[in-house]
Amino acid sequence: xxxxxxxxxxxxxxxxxxxxxxxxxxxxxxxxxxxxxxxxxxxxxxxxxxxxxxxxxxxxxxxxxxxxxxxxxxxxxxxxxxxxxxxxxxxxxxxxxxxxxxxxxxxxxxxxxxxxxxxxxxxxxxxxxxxxxxxxxxxxxxxxxxxxxxxxxxxxxxxxxxxxxxxxxxxxxxxxxxxxxxxxxxxxxxxxxxxxxxxxxxxxxxxxxxxxxxxxxxxxxxxxxxxxxxxxxxxxxxxxxxxxxxxxxxxxxxxxxxxxxxxxxxxxxxxxxxxxxxxxxxxxxxxxxxxxxxxxxxxxxxxxxxxxxxxxxxxxxxxxxxxxxxxxxxxxxxxxxxxxxxxxxxxxxxxxxxxxxxxxxxxxxxxxxxxxxxxxxxxxxxxxxxxxxxxxxxxxxxxxxxxxxxxxxxxxxxxxxxxxxxxxxxxxxxxxxxxxxxxxxxxxxxxxxxxxxxxxxxxxxxxxxxxxxxxxxxxxxxxxxxxxxxxxxxxxxxxxxxxxxxxxxxxxxx
Ligand code: MSP
Numbered sequence: 001x002x003x004x005x006x007x008x009x010x011x012x013x014x015x016x017x018x019x020x021x022x023x024x025x026x027x028x029x030x031x032x033x034x035x036x037x038x039x040x041x042x043x044x045x046x047x048x049x050x051x052x053x054x055x056x057x058x059x060x061x062x063x064x065x066x067x068x069x070x071x072x073x074x075x076x077x078x079x080x081x082x083x084x085x086x087x088x089x090x091x092x093x094x095x096x097x098x099x100x101x102x103x104x105x106x107x108x109x110x111x112x113x114x115x116x117x118x119x120x121x122x123x124x125x126x127x128x129x130x131x132x133x134x135x136x137x138x139x140x141x142x143x144x145x146x147x148x149x150x151x152x153x154x155x156x157x158x159x160x161x162x163x164x165x166x167x168x169x170x171x172x173x174x175x176x177x178x179x180x181x182x183x184x185x186x187x188x189x190x191x192x193x194x195x196x197x198x199x200x201x202x203x204x205x206x207x208x209x210x211x212x213x214x215x216x217x218x219x220x221x222x223x224x225x226x227x228x229x230x231x232x233x234x235x236x237x238x239x240x241x242x243x244x245x246x247x248x249x250x251x252x253x254x255x256x257x258x259x260x261x262x263x264x265x266x267x268x269x270x271x272x273x274x275x276x277x278x279x280x281x282x283x284x285x286x287x288x289x290x291x292x293x294x295x296x297x298x299x300x301x302x303x304x305x306x307x308x309x310x311x312x313x314x315x316x317x318x319x320x321x322x323x324x325x326x327x328x329x330x331x332x333x334x335x336x337x338x339x340x341x342x343x344x345x346x347x348x349x350x351x352x353x354x355x356x357x358x359x360x361x362x363x364x365x366x367x368x369x370x371x372x373x374x375x376x377x378x379x380x381x382x383x384x385x386x387x388x389x390x391x392x393x394x395x396x397x398x399x400x401x402x403x404x405x406x407x408x409x410x411x412x413x414x415x416x417x418x419x420x421x422x423x424x425x426x427x428x429x430x431x432x433x434x435x436x437x438x439x440x441x442x443x444x445x446x447x448x449x450x451x452x453x454x455x456x457x458x459x460x461x462x463x464x465x466x467x468x469x470x471x472x473x474x475x476x477x478x479x480x481x482x483x484x485x486x487x488x489x490x491x492x493x494x495x496x497x498x499x500x501x502x503x504x505x506x507x508x509x510x
Contacts, residue, residue, distance in 0.1 A: 001039070001249065001250050002039065002041070002042070002247050003250045004042045004043075004044070004248070005027045005031050005041070005252050006027070006043075006231075006235075006251070006252070007023045007044070007254055008048075008255050008256075009048040009091060009231050010045075010047055011048050012047050012049050012057075012069045012073050012076070013057035013072075014057070014072075014297065015075060017302045017304065017305065018288060018295075018303045018304075018305050018333065019287065019295060020305070021305035021317075021321075022285070022325070023255070024045060025085075025317075025322075026285070026321070026327075026402075027045065027254050028086055029318070029458045030397075030400070030458070032086065032457060033397050036478055036481070036485075042088045042243070044087060044088065044232070044235045045085070045090060046091030046092055046231055047069075047072070047073040047077075047092050048224070049069040049073060049092060049093045050212065050224050050228075051129050052210070052224075053129065065210060069094055079305060079306055082306060083305065083306075083309060083314060084462070089235045089236075091234060093227055093231060098231060098234040098235075101230060101233060101234035101238055101239075102230050102234070103214075103215040105233075106201075106226075108274065109274060110215075112273070113160075114273045115157055115158065115159055116158055116160070117155065117156075117157055117158075119153065120158070120200060121153035122153075123150070124149050124151070125144070125147065126150070127147065128142060128144055154207075155204070156202045157201055157202040158198040158200055159226070160273070161197070161199045161265070162198050164272045167272060168192060168272075171268070172185060172188060172192075177281070178278070178282065180281060180282070181284070181327065184264070187260060188264035188265065191261060191264075191265060200223060201222065201223045201226040202214055202217075202221065204219065209221060211223075225266060226266075229262060232253065248276070249280075251279040252279065252282075253282050253283065254283045254285070256285050256287060257286060257287065260284055263284075264282060283400050286325065286326075287330045287331075288325070289330050290303075290332075290333055291334060295333075303333065305317075312342065315459075316338070318460055319341065319342075319460055320338045320341045320342070322406065322459055323345065323402065323403060323406050325402075327403075339507045339509060342504065343507055346504035347504045347506040349413050349417065350413055350503070350504065351502060351503045351504040353416055353417050353445075353449070354467060354470075355503075356420060357445040357446060357449055358446075358470055360425050360445075361442050361445075362499065364442065367498075368495070369443065369446055369496075371443070371493035372439060372443035372493070373436035373439055373440045376440075378419065378423065379444050382415065382416065382444045385412050385415050386412060386486075389409045389451070392404065392405065393405045393406075393408065393455050394482065394483070397458070409456075412448070412452070413452065416445060419441075419444070419445070420445065425438055425442065446491055447489065447491045450468075450477065450491045451488075454468075454477055454485045455482075455486075463504070466503060469498055469500065471497060471498075472495045472498055473491075
């Protein structure tokens with residue numbers, strides 16, 4: 001089975017912020033993990049460039065819309081490149097390739113009878129670019145934008161979404177972790193308890209022309225969500241490219257809770273209408289909240305990922321993202337919390353362990369990995385603890401339970417730090433008859449660190465590589481699938497270690 005991970009394609013009406021960076025980093029870490037497992041992996045991100053929101057933003061910026069979307073899309077891309085994000089494809093919905101796929105799909109679904117023409121009157125929120133039913137409004141206002149929607153009556157094309165309601169309910173119930181974590185599955189099932197309406201999939205060109213023309217009626221353009229969701233297929237070269245056949249069966253989408261309805265309801269029914277198999281999982285995370293509540297331009301609390309990474313370090317931010325947020329729940333963002341994680345987990349726990357262990361190997365053994373002698377119970381405990389940490393990591397990481405993957409690894413780090421105290425290598429070094437005991441202790445420390453480096457690559461790719469370089473291995477550490485890399489004892493006695501700078505400098509508080 002292949003692994004195909006996608007992020008949402010981000011709207012180009014505003015610059016990238018840490019919310020976008022979080023989803024992209026999570027997808028990158030998952031892509032790394034699966035590549036290291038030896039699975040054929042593809043990772044896609046991109047930008048969503050049609051619709052009214054974008055048109056308005058271009059107008060506000062005083063730029064022709066094409067020039068505007070080119071500019072912001074490039075900014076997203078530069079941002080991911082600067083963060084070393086290892087995406088394989090970057091879809092832009094204004095590209096001719098994407099437009100062609102959207103039109104082919106529309107023509108096919110239209111021919112099958114699942115798209116019809118009709119008149120509809122409804123409450124329209126311009127912010128959401130969506131119609132609301134009266135029952136979905138909160139005190140007569142859009143639940144998201146808190147503005148009174150406009151009643152619009154117009155002719156449009158509709159996708160027979162209602163036809164697939166029962167199928168969808170059944171699919172969700174028979175595939176209990178398809179939408180995960182569970183709270184979001186329940187949320188989708190709750191939507192589906194009410195009768196599903198058909199989906200309005202066009203906008204009259206005279207009202208809003210920035211979109212892909214319907215292939216069967218060019219007085220209309222495609223509704224932005226019908227267009228955007230198809231990026232997950234167009235980026236694979238659907239329908240003819242071999243990548244589509246290879247990767248679609250391994251598809252996993254990653255989104256936040258704000259776009260659950262389009263991904264949990266529109267998208268699966270669209271796929272059903274096209275005669276395609278559903279994706280493997282819809283993975284839904286929560287929101288980063290600021291002290292003042294939501295991150296927003298008007299509150300002036302939008303955090304730019306580039307400047308955060310510049311000040312704290314890329315791997316430090318990646319680690320914080322994965323360790324601090326329970327996947328699926330909201331989390332509080334603050335630089336104080338980030339600093340605490342860096343100083344406690346990275347500088348103190350891991351950084352010190354690494355520096356002390358290598359320092360002793362240089363001081364007592366000239367930077368050569370010693371051959372371990374007879375193992376004592378305390379050494380055997382280290383081997384068992386490494387195995388336990390690795391098993392937990394390999395189980396929880398692909399299920400997006402990053403905290404449950406990382407916490408046992410940090411318990412192992414803590415155990416190695418205590419092992420140093422308990423075995424007191426500096427005392428052993430004073431006694432020539434304890435030379436073999438010192439070899440054993442140093443070997444267990446270095447091999448334990450090799451295990452840690454191996455597992456941390458998806459989380460902190462640069463730091464894990466630095467660790468591996470100092471351990472004398474470099475990229476060769478990952479020359480086979482992770483479970484084999486993790487066999488205890490692969491660090492070769494007699495090999496040379498390398499000196500290097502501290503992994504994680506402490507952040508001094510002002
Ligand atoms: N263009 C649509 C998605 C189409 S996908 C076919 C869109 N774009 S968006 O720019 O608004 O991005 C929304 C996504 O950005 C969220 O689903 C999430 O991945 C990320 N986030 C935006 N703000 C966020 C937080 N405050 N916290 C965490 N993630 C956030 O919706």
